[in-house]
Amino acid sequence: MASHFLATVSHSESSLTLCALLLLTIICATLFVLRICFGTFSLSRVLAHFEERRHLERAYALAYQRREDSIYHRDWAKSRGAFSEAKRLDAEIEETESELDSLDDTLGNPQGILTKRQ
Secondary structure, three states: OHHHHHHHHHHHHHHHHHHHHHHHHHHHHHHHHHHHHHOOOOHHHHHHHHHHHHHHHHHHHHHHHHHHHHHHHHHHHHHHOOHHHHHHHHHHHHHHHHHHHHHHHHHOOHHHOOOOOO
16 A cells, blocks of 8 residues: 555656646747747747837838828829829828838838838
C-alpha cells in the first residue's frame, strides 16, 4: 500500500513538473515571437502599434474615397458646364492628394502603391 502511495505521489510530481515545463516553454516562445517579429517584449506596445496602424489605414481609405468622389463630381460639373464648381473641386482634389501623400509616407506606402493611385 505504501509503495502504491509513493508511486502516485511520484507520478503527480512528474506530471506537475511537466506542466510547469510546458507553461515555461509557451511563455518563452511567446516572448521570442514578440521580440523577433515586433522588436519588443511588450504585448501592449504591439497592440498599440496595430491600433494606430488601423486608425491610419481607415483615415487613408476615407481620404481615398473622398478623392474618388471629388473626381466624379468634378467630371460631372465639367460635363454640365459648371466650370467654377469644377475649379473648386480641383482645389479640393489637390488638398486630398496632399493628405494622401502624407498618409502614404506615414504608412510606408510610397506613391500610393497599395491602392494603385495615379
